[in-house]
Amino acid sequence: xxxxxxxxxxxxxxxxxxxxxxxxxxxxxxxxxxxxxxxxxxxxxxxxxxxxxxxxxxxxxxxxxxxxxxxxxxxxxxxxxxxxxxxxxxxxxxxxxxxxxxxxxxxxxxxxxxxxxxxxxxxxxxxxxxxxxxxxxxxxxxxxxxxxxxxxxxxxxxxxxxxxxxxxxxxxxxxxxxxxxxxxxxxxxxxxxxxxxxxxxxxxxxxxxxxxxxxxxxxxxxxxxxxxxxxxxxxxxxxxxxxxxxxxxxxxxxxxxxxxxxxxxxxxxxxxxxxxxxxxxxxxxxxxxxxxxxxxxxxxxxxxxxxxxxxxxxxxxxxxxxxxxxxxxxxxxxxxxxxxxxxxxxxxxxxxxxxxxxxxxxxxxxxxxxxxxxxxxxxxxxxxxxxxxxxxxxxxxxxxxxxxxxxxxxxxxxxxxxxxxxxxxxxxxxxxxxxxxxxxxxxxxxxxxxxxxxxxxxxxxxxxxxxxxxxxxxxxxxxxx
Amino acid sequence: xxxxxxxxxxxxxxxxxxxxxxxxxxxxxxxxxxxxxxxxxxxxxxxxxxxxxxxxxxxxxxxxxxxxxxxxxxxxxxxxxxxxxxxxxxxxxxxxxxxxxxxxxxxxxxxxxxxxxxxxxx
Numbered sequence: 001x002x003x004x005x006x007x008x009x010x011x012x013x014x015x016x017x018x019x020x021x022x023x024x025x026x027x028x029x030x031x032x033x034x035x036x037x038x039x040x041x042x043x044x045x046x047x048x049x050x051x052x053x054x055x056x057x058x059x060x061x062x063x064x065x066x067x068x069x070x071x072x073x074x075x076x077x078x079x080x081x082x083x084x085x086x087x088x089x090x091x092x093x094x095x096x097x098x099x100x101x102x103x104x105x106x107x108x109x110x111x112x113x114x115x116x117x118x119x120x121x122x123x124x125x126x127x128x129x130x131x132x133x134x135x136x137x138x139x140x141x142x143x144x145x146x147x148x149x150x151x152x153x154x155x156x157x158x159x160x161x162x163x164x165x166x167x168x169x170x171x172x173x174x175x176x177x178x179x180x181x182x183x184x185x186x187x188x189x190x191x192x193x194x195x196x197x198x199x200x201x202x203x204x205x206x207x208x209x210x211x212x213x214x215x216x217x218x219x220x221x222x223x224x225x226x227x228x229x230x231x232x233x234x235x236x237x238x239x240x241x242x243x244x245x246x247x248x249x250x251x252x253x254x255x256x257x258x259x260x261x262x263x264x265x266x267x268x269x270x271x272x273x274x275x276x277x278x279x280x281x282x283x284x285x286x287x288x289x290x291x292x293x294x295x296x297x298x299x300x301x302x303x304x305x306x307x308x309x310x311x312x313x314x315x316x317x318x319x320x321x322x323x324x325x326x327x328x329x330x331x332x333x334x335x336x337x338x339x340x341x342x343x344x345x346x347x348x349x350x351x352x353x354x355x356x357x358x359x360x361x362x363x364x365x366x367x368x369x370x371x372x373x374x375x376x377x378x379x380x381x382x383x384x385x386x387x388x389x390x391x392x393x394x395x396x397x398x399x400x401x402x403x404x405x406x407x408x409x410x411x412x413x414x415x416x417x418x419x420x421x422x423x424x425x426x427x428x429x430x431x432x433x434x435x436x437x438x439x440x441x442x443x444x445x446x447x448x449x450x451x452x453x454x455x456x457x458x459x460x461x462x463x464x465x466x467x468x469x470x471x472x473x474x475x476x477x478x479x480x481x
Numbered sequence: 482x483x484x485x486x487x488x489x490x491x492x493x494x495x496x497x498x499x500x501x502x503x504x505x506x507x508x509x510x511x512x513x514x515x516x517x518x519x520x521x522x523x524x525x526x527x528x529x530x531x532x533x534x535x536x537x538x539x540x541x542x543x544x545x546x547x548x549x550x551x552x553x554x555x556x557x558x559x560x561x562x563x564x565x566x567x568x569x570x571x572x573x574x575x576x577x578x579x580x581x582x583x584x585x586x587x588x589x590x591x592x593x594x595x596x597x598x599x600x601x602x603x
Contacts, residue, residue: 030596 029105157236172216284310362435
């Protein structure tokens with residue numbers, strides 16, 4: 001690193017705008033109470049989309065802020081990714097928040113702030129910046145998970161999430177101190193340079209650092225055996241926040257892992273590869289097997305998302321430019337699919353107040369479009385052809401097998417078949433069981449539009465994966481120079 | 482690894498010697514001082530007053546937690562202010578404006594809480 005620091009604040013414009021947006025949302029909530037409930041989600045979503053357009057201005061540019069925050073294709077990819085996710089979640093929340101939650105201003109502002117943290121997790125090139133970004137995301141999520149203040153489940157979920165999250169942060173920080181102690185720097189590139197020169201003199205410290213780092217980040221992305229908070233937090237959180245947890249919080253963890261391990265720990269790949277392979281295998285098997293027994297749709301999706309984390313961890317275990325771009329593609333497909341599923345579940349919950357799988361019976365008769373979209377999403381999660389999940393899984397498993405982890409890919413394929421069973425059990429309730437009550441439900445037009453758009457996204461990624469795959473390759477090329 | 486551990490020898494020494502010092506003072510006073518007990522001497526010392534009536538465990542209203550949080554924010558702010566004040570001159574103008582911004586954000590938070598009616602005892 002040169003002594004001349006590049007302090008070009010314009011590189012951070014999108015995040016300044018996000019902070020401004022959060023302040024505006026809070027301000028509207030404070031000073032204009034009569035319009036706040038109706039307009040806040042749309043103002044927030046419009047702001048997020050505007051900033052998304054702004055951040056496209058950094059496509060194909062490569063620069064960094066003081067060496068700690070990189071603004072390159074990888075960052076731009078995740079900026080667009082997280083902004084779009086946040087906008088969709090905000091729109092999904094509109095009716096839910098209006099009917100069920102207090103303090104909408106704080107809700108939307110916290111979503112916006114957490115997006116800043118997620119973006120910097122992908123962008124940081126220095127350990128402490130990465131850690132602080134992680135905390136910006138986590139702190140917002142702790143509050144959001146327990147946002148339904150009068151609901152004991154929400155409080156329980158929030159408390160568990162916060163206590164385990166704080167514990168994970170402590171592990172992570174202790175791990176970072178070992179890494180700093182052995183490499184003598186917190187910058188990813190300097191760490192790689194230090195380790196490239198041989199690690200004989202500090203093997204133990206390096207191992208301790210990697211184990212603690214993995215445990216801390218494993219908590220954040222909910223890898224087995226650090227997943228215990230996930231089902232409770234997912235079940236207790238307000239539904240749109242559950243969707244947000246399964247999308248942004250998870251993907252941001254992987255964005256951090258991918259940049260950290262590809263640019264700092266490549267020289268010591270033999271020390272951590274087996275850890276990730278073991279975690280991936282455990283996570284896939286346990287997540288999918290426990291999902292078989294769930295009766296609540298939120299808990300089912302919680303365990304299914306743990307299974308998905310297992311597939312994603314495989315890509316880190318078999319880290320190469322091939323698996324990295326496959327991982328980005330798979331994450332995009334997964335998030336579009338998951339948001340489609342949650343958009344249906346939220347709409348159903350708004351109409352009927354029910355979230356047990358058994359209570360979804362006969363959805364096909366009462367709300368056919370929701371049932372069709374939910375079916376498409378669940379098929380995609382299990383990896384059926386035509387839907388997003390098939391191609392993204394296919395490319396991911398193939399890339400992992402190419403790197404010599406055929407056994408992991410075999411486990412993944414078997415577990416995908418297992419997952420088909422529990423997704424089909426939900427679909428059976430939707431289509432074959434008789435509904436409890438007769439009569440069509442009136443789904444609001446905006447919800448129908450959003451759900452249809454997300455379901456179309458599931459098909460788009462499934463039928464034309466090449467477009468997204470090329471973007472993913474552009475985004476990850478620079479990690480493996 | 483060895484180098485890492487060597488740095489902590491001082492911490493270890495300070496810890497051990499600290500324990501010995503405190504322990505020997507306590508044991509010494511126990512052995513050397515004249516020792517007699519009475520009922521008055523056994524009561525807890527509360528600035529010379531008669532101890533507060535039982536039950537001793539008094540409850541604090543849950544509403545205080547918001548005041549506690551607001552206090553904590555400015556308490557932690559002080560933690561940042563002291564090191565900032567020490568290096569203020571060497572860093573220069575940027576340090577000043579950074580801190581103004583930091584305090585403004587915290588002040589904004591307090592104003593927000595105030596406007597939301599947190600400081601009112603309802």
